[in-house]
Amino acid sequence: MESTLRIEQIQHFVPFDELSEATIEELMPHFRYHQLNSKQILFKRGVEDDECHFLLSGELDLADDQFNITKIHGEEDENFLALDSSHPVHRCAAITQSACSFFSIKRQYLELITTWSELRQSYEEQDEEADWLEALLTSRLFNRIPPANIQQLLMRFNERRVALGEVIIKEGDSGQECYVIKSGKAVVTRMNNGKPETLAAITTGTLFGEDALNSALPRNATVTMSSDGELMVLTQDDFNRLLKNPVLEYLNEAQLHELIEDGDTGTIVIDVRTRQESIAHPLPKARNIPLAKLRSELPGLSPEFVYVTTGEARGEAAAYILNEAGFQTKVLRFDEHLSD
Incomplete structure (x- = not known):
């Protein structure tokens, strides 16, 4: 039997058939190659x-609880999925009928890779090898930052290596840092x-984790690496x-009154407090869109339109999000409430 694992073997199987050779190469340390003789139990x-298993060569039987047998041959085209992997608890037993070779990967990692691959297919195609700095500096947000600040900003980033499956930020935690993906991929949940x-699904050049820094509220999502990579970290x-x-x-x-009366474009006031807060203490002429x-x-x-956000720290966070998306935005400062 073969004693090494090759990229083209991995690419025969879903979801790795959608990944480049370079991406598979990065994943190699996370695959476990192993062999079994005839009449041995795989699971x-x-x-x-906690692993998913792929049959590279040989023949095995999958036996369900009714003792129905499904034969799997490593060399057949129909063998392109992980073996009995639809649930973490196996519904079948796997018994080799000849000498077999396999590669296995942690179920958590496979789910992250699959999710990232499927989500990216629904997005506009991007160059995964694009320079992270180019992707960041050409974003809408950076068009609004003074050049001197950009130079200082790049000097303040700290580089951090991260691994497949590593949770970078966790929903509900407080935030003291934000991140840019220098290389690698991640899934947001x-x-x-x-x-x-x-x-x-996010990749090279994506800035994330800034919402909690803007609002001083807990992290509103979890970001988990779906590959090894490098992050640039900002305090x-x-x-x-x-x-x-x-x-x-x-x-x-x-x-604000002058802007509404004399501005060249329409003005919309957005109250980013929760719906309950907005109902209890309404702001006249404001549209309620909770920050979350x-x-x-x-x-x-x-x-x-020009968008004017309210809600103190949350209003600033909302203005940042709108600016990042390319909208013209201002933050309203007032003592108690908007006047009619």
């Missing part, structure tokens, strides 16, 4: 398994009714001084 029915919901103090403060514009109630829902509401906003 038992009813036993939890959020708990929904007690279960993790996948929100996005909260440097983020505020070099990124956040330069892009925020403020106005008072009198200036603002990113999902961005597609429904028009760049033809």
